[in-house]
Amino acid sequence: MLKQVMAIIRRELFYMWHDRGLRNILLWGSLTGLLLLYATYSAQVLKDIPTAVVDLDNSSASRELVDKIGQAEYLKLVASVASYDDLQELIKQGKAVVGVVIPENFARDVALGRQTRVLAVIDGSNMIYATNASAAVLTVTRTVSAQAGVSALVARGVQLQQAKAAYQAFDFSEEPWFNPALNYAYFLVLALALNIWQQCCTLAACLNVIGERGMKSWLQIKASGISKFRFFASKSIAQVFIFMAIVLPLYVLAFGVFKLPLNCSWPSFLLFTLAFAIAIHSIGTLASSFARNAVDAARFGMIIALPSFVLSGYTWPLEAMPAYLQKAAWVLPQTWFFQGLNYFAFKNAGWHLMSHYILAMLAVAAVCYGAAAVFIARS
Amino acid sequence: MRQILNIAHYEMLHIIKEKTLFLMVFLVPLGYAALFGAAYVTAVLNNVPIAIVDLDDSKLSREIAAAFANSPHFKVVDDIKTYPELQEGMKNGRLRAGVVIPEHFEQKLARHELTRVLTVYDGSNLIWGYNTRKYIREVFNEFTASSTASYLAGMGYTKNEIRSIMDTVSLNTEVWYNPTFSYTNFLFLGLVMIILHQIGLLSVSLTVTREKERKTWLQFLSAPVPAWKIFTGKAIPYFAANFFNYALLLWFASRFVHVKIGGSPGLILVLGLLYDLVITGAGFFISLHASNSLQVTRYVMLLGVPFFMISGYTWPGTHIPAFINYLARLLPSTWMVLGFRQVVLKELDMSYVLPYIRALGLMAVLAVLPAVTFAKRLRPRPQGGPVLNNGPSYPARWK
Numbered sequence: 216m217l218k219q220v221m222a223i224i225r226r227e228l229f230y231m232w233h234d235r236g237l238r239n240i241l242l243w244g245s246l247t248g249l250l251l252l253y254a255t256y257s258a259q260v261l262k263d264i265p266t267a268v269v270d271l272d273n274s275s276a277s278r279e280l281v282d283k284i285g286q287a288e289y290l291k292l293v294a295s296v297a298s299y300d301d302l303q304e305l306i307k308q309g310k311a312v313v314g315v316v317i318p319e320n321f322a323r324d325v326a327l328g329r330q331t332r333v334l335a336v337i338d339g340s341n342m343i344y345a346t347n348a349s350a351a352v353l354t355v356t357r358t359v360s361a362q363a364g365v366s367a368l369v370a371r372g373v374q375l376q377q378a379k380a381a382y383q384a385f386d387f388s389e390e391p392w393f394n395p396a397l398n399y400a401y402f403l404v405l406a407l408a409l410n411i412w413q414q415c416c417t418l419a420a421c422l423n424v425i426g427e428r429g430m431k432s433w434l435q436i437k438a439s440g441i442s443k444f445r446f447f448a449s450k451s452i453a454q455v456f457i458f459m460a461i462v463l464p465l466y467v468l469a470f471g472v473f474k475l476p477l478n479c480s481w482p483s484f485l486l487f488t489l490a491f492a493i494a495i496h497s498i499g500t501l502a503s504s505f506a507r508n509a510v511d512a513a514r515f516g517m518i519i520a521l522p523s524f525v526l527s528g529y530t531w532p533l534e535a536m537p538a539y540l541q542k543a544a545w546v547l548p549q550t551w552f553f554q555g556l557n558y559f560a561f562k563n564a565g566w567h568l569m570s571h572y573i574l575a576m577l578a579v580a581a582v583c584y585g586a587a588a589v590f591i592a593r594s
Numbered sequence: 595m596r597q598i599l600n601i602a603h604y605e606m607l608h609i610i611k612e613k614t615l616f617l618m619v620f621l622v623p624l625g626y627a628a629l630f631g632a633a634y635v636t637a638v639l640n641n642v643p644i645a646i647v648d649l650d651d652s653k654l655s656r657e658i659a660a661a662f663a664n665s666p667h668f669k670v671v672d673d674i675k676t677y678p679e680l681q682e683g684m685k686n687g688r689l690r691a692g693v694v695i696p697e698h699f700e701q702k703l704a705r706h707e708l709t710r711v712l713t714v715y716d717g718s719n720l721i722w723g724y725n726t727r728k729y730i731r732e733v734f735n736e737f738t739a740s741s742t743a744s745y746l747a748g749m750g751y752t753k754n755e756i757r758s759i760m761d762t763v764s765l766n767t768e769v770w771y772n773p774t775f776s777y778t779n780f781l782f783l784g785l786v787m788i789i790l791h792q793i794g795l796l797s798v799s800l801t802v803t804r805e806k807e808r809k810t811w812l813q814f815l816s817a818p819v820p821a822w823k824i825f826t827g828k829a830i831p832y833f834a835a836n837f838f839n840y841a842l843l844l845w846f847a848s849r850f851v852h853v854k855i856g857g858s859p860g861l862i863l864v865l866g867l868l869y870d871l872v873i874t875g876a877g878f879f880i881s882l883h884a885s886n887s888l889q890v891t892r893y894v895m896l897l898g899v900p901f902f903m904i905s906g907y908t909w910p911g912t913h914i915p916a917f918i919n920y921l922a923r924l925l926p927s928t929w930m931v932l933g934f935r936q937v938v939l940k941e942l943d944m945s946y947v948l949p950y951i952r953a954l955g956l957m958a959v960l961a962v963l964p965a966v967t968f969a970k971r972l973r974p975r976p977q978g979g980p981v982l983n984n985g986p987s988y989p990a991r992w993k
Contacts, residue, residue, distance in 0.1 A: 236888070236983060237892070240892055240893070252900070252904075254915055254917075254918050255909060306770065307946055325762060328758070330758060331762070331763055331764075332763075333764070334767075335765055337767060337770065339770055339775060340780070340935055341780065341908075341910055343724070343908060343909060345772065346727075346728050347724060349767070349775075350727050353731040353732060354731065359763055360739075360762075360763060360765065362763075363762040377749075381745040381746055382738075382742055385710065386710040388713065389714075389715070389730065390712060390713070390715075391714070392684055392715070394717030395717065397720060399720055402717075402719065410899055414895065414899075415896065418895070422983075425990070429991055507991050508990030509983070510988065513892060514614055514891065517891075518622065521792075522626055526629065530721055534641075534643075535636045535639055536633050536636070540633060561718035564685045565685070
């Protein structure tokens with residue numbers, strides 16, 4: 216029996232290698248994706264948000280404020296323009312994301328203790344820029360208001376120490392856990408590359424059944440008397456083996472060369488990946504078991520694989536999605552995998568949680584393989 | 595004209611008769627848009643689960659806890675009281691943020707000793723991370739302002755005096771184009787453009803491969819019909835269907851997902867027509883040169899993710915290396931998603947959108963030109979070796 220299984224595995228590997236399109240996709244798809252995405256996110260942290268200033272006062276006080284803005288976390292002064300209209304133009308053209316307008320008589324008003332309003336404008340059209348810019352502006356706001364308030368109190372005869380005490384009620388520090396530098400490449404690159412990998416694997420798995428039953432050689436296979444279960448199980452072993460073989464260089468590159476975080480152990484992470492590889496293979500097998508042809512099988516498989524990353528909650532959180540969609544998303548193995556990627560690679564959430572995730576993916580696989588077996592048996 | 599309409603009619607019959615293709619052309623785009631719309635419909639990330647580890651249990655620490663509890667952005671998880679519980683909650687996803695108020699915090703503050711409140715947030719998902727950091731700063735800014743006001747009131751200042759002191763320099767922030775920080779406004783229409791790109795390209799790129807597989811392409815090649823008429827006739831149904839989907843998805847986005855769609859309808863129309871033309875032309879060209887439908891389907895389906903990510907629509911182009919930016923500029927999806935945002939979200943006029951229209955126009959010419967002037971000859975079959983699924987056929991149930 217083992218000899219027969221090995222022969223089918225060898226045959227499957229031969230077929231996969233000689234399917235040039237599939238070979239290209241499996242060999243280069245996810246690897247190219249990883250390299251391209253790592254290069255795209257090579258800046259890693261969103262610093263140096265382009266900031267423009269309109270200093271209508273041009274006094275030493277206003278220049279001091281401009282310096283403070285320039286030194287603010289994540290902001291970078293790129294332009295100093297003469298008017299509000301010019302600033303508007305820069306933001307429209309996308310050359311500045313943050314704009315600060317210091318009004319006329321700023322220094323005089325501050326010196327006389329009169330109220331003065333500085334305007335900060337943020338381009339909200341790109342949320343990644345906007346949330347970072349907004350957080351940076353909030354810090355500037357606190358500092359600037361506090362310094363102006365202290366000066367106003369001192370001007371009213373309050374002792375400097377007491378004036379400072381009024382504004383420095385307490386201090387707070389921020390610690391981003393699991394990704395201390397808020398590195399966007401850590402967050403997204405591997406997940407996106409694995410998303411491409413799971414799409415490539417789904418495409419390959421979509422040939423599992425129709426790739427045989429759609430060929431005239433199927434008659435020979437049937438006539439040879441080999442059991443369908445043994446035949447497709449052997450083919451599946453070969454395909455899942457290939458899926459794992461192509462994810463290995465991806466992991467070596469991601470964790471070994473690019474130093475993306477992997478806080479759980481390698482063996483457990485590989486086991487977790489194996490469970491996912493089996494689950495997506497089962498979906499492809501199911502699609503290929505009822506499809507009329509290989510193109511339809513690829514379409515059916517990809518209809519699930521394509522939107523699954525968005526639905527997995529890896530980026531926009533599941534908790535922010537409607538309850539019915541959350542429930543539906545947990546049916547997909549991609550949700551278990553990409554959620555697990557976050558929990559295990561970043562947080563090392565422990566074997567107890569991981570085993571739960573692995574079992575869930577294997578349960579999906581059991582259902583899909585079972586359904587595929589029914590389709591195969593009926594045909 | 596009659597010849598073109600005949601070919602278009604024949605192609606339309608194919609779309610209608612082939613159920614999967616029909617569903618893909620007319621249902622899948624709306625299905626995907628509905629799915630993504632449901633995912634992003636909440637638009638703003640609120641109710642971030644946060645724990646307050648209050649090791650001081652003083653009046654001030656309770657006020658800090660109340661400031662977070664009263665914020666619409668946070669939802670305090672009450673049963674987490676210790677630092678180890680906070681660590682565990684952050685690991686298992688019950689929490690996305692935490693505030694740790696140290697022991698003797700109020701006393702130390704009164705004695706002007708060094709002490710600080712620690713705030714932590716989950717940086718492993720930066721959508722949580724960026725938003726939570728912003729919310730934490732907002733809460734602390736508000737809390738600091740109110741405690742300063744109380745302090746000044748304690749010093750005997752009147753309300754007006756306090757306002758005058760505290761607003762000596764006030765920094766007002768205006769967020770343009772997307773003032774509510776809506777994630778839906780930011781992302782949804784970009785995804786819609788990628789859906790249209792993928793489904794459009796996938797549908798039209800099967801138009802010639804299907805003929806090759808059925809061995810009917812030879813009839814087109816040998817018929818006395820010029821290449822441009824074959825392209826036009828075959829492209830019309832897909833062009834029309836893609837544009838129908840473009841209009842349908844925009845209507846759906848505006849009506850049901852409440853995405854902001856402002857700007858000039860004329861510009862939206864022009865961008866849509868050019869994008870559709872590029873996709874149709876490129877799809878036909880791909881179809882001419884691909885061996886079979888399986889090959890096309892496999893390759894085209896994998897384009898969506900990398901095309902979208904390198905476009906600069908999410909991670910900004912200013913932070914992407916130049917060579918990736920150059921590569922992205924060769925793709926119609928990049929110009930469409932960025933140009934479309936200029937129109938519908940930023941509501942900019944023609945002068946700002948012109949570069950995008952020019953680029954898409956040039957691409958439309960480059961895509962359509964080879965499609966209308968293709969050489970009417972049969973390409974030789976691929977030679978050599980036991981190559982699978984690479985000829986003009988692929989596995990299908992035989993009848």
